[in-house]
Amino acid sequence: MIFTSKILFNKVLRHYTGITVWPFVILRDTEQESGSERYRVLLNHERIHLRQQAELLVIFFYILYAFYYIRNRFRGLSHWKAYQEIPFERESYAKERDLNYLKTRKFWQWRFFKKNYGKIFDE
Ligand SMILES: [Zn+2]
Numbered sequence: 001m002i003f004t005s006k007i008l009f010n011k012v013l014r015h016y017t018g019i020t021v022w023p024f025v026i027l028r029d030t031e032q033e034s035g036s037e038r039y040r041v042l043l044n045h046e047r048i049h050l051r052q053q054a055e056l057l058v059i060f061f062y063i064l065y066a067f068y069y070i071r072n073r074f075r076g077l078s079h080w081k082a083y084q085e086i087p088f089e090r091e092s093y094a095k096e097r098d099l100n101y102l103k104t105r106k107f108w109q110w111r112f113f114k115k116n117y118g119k120i121f122d123e
Contacts, residue, residue, distance in 0.1 A: 002043070004029040020046045022053040022061075045096035052088050052110050061088070087113060 002025045009028040013019060018027045025046040027039075053061040065086055072082035083089060090113035095101040 001025070002027065018042055018046045020049040020053065022050055022058045025050065040099060041096050044099055044101070045092045047102060048092040048095060048105075049088060051102060051105065052091070055108060064088075087111060090114075 001023055004027050006029040008019075008026060009016060016028070018025065020026075025043070027042065027046070055061075056064065065088060068086040068088075069082050072085050073079075075082075077085060084093070087110045091110040094113050095105075
């Protein structure tokens with residue numbers, strides 16, 4: 001289920017464009033404009049998170065997500081770098097432009113994205 005919100009992203013999640021809390025995807029309102037390529041990619045990014053969450057019964061996704069983020073911070077990474085290097089984000093950013101990715105994706109595929117693909121600030 002997909003929602004949009006201006007307030008959430010203007011007031012609370014100012015640096016984000018979307019958030020996924022299974023079974024919901026909430027996108028920054030302006031991103032929905034005109035079914036653009038940018039929007040399809042963003043939606044695909046969030047759909048990959050939906051799959052990751054379902055595979056981990058949602059709760060374990062959040063536990064691991066927090067664990068990886070905190071571990072990255074302890075390794076000295078900045079907030080944004082620590083976020084980028086969470087394995088779930090690595091997979092989503094690496095594959096968000098492949099709109100057919102989820103059709104062939106294997107179970108727990110997020111474990112295999114070791115590299116930072118650096119697409120977050122490319123826009
Ligand atoms: Zn993400």
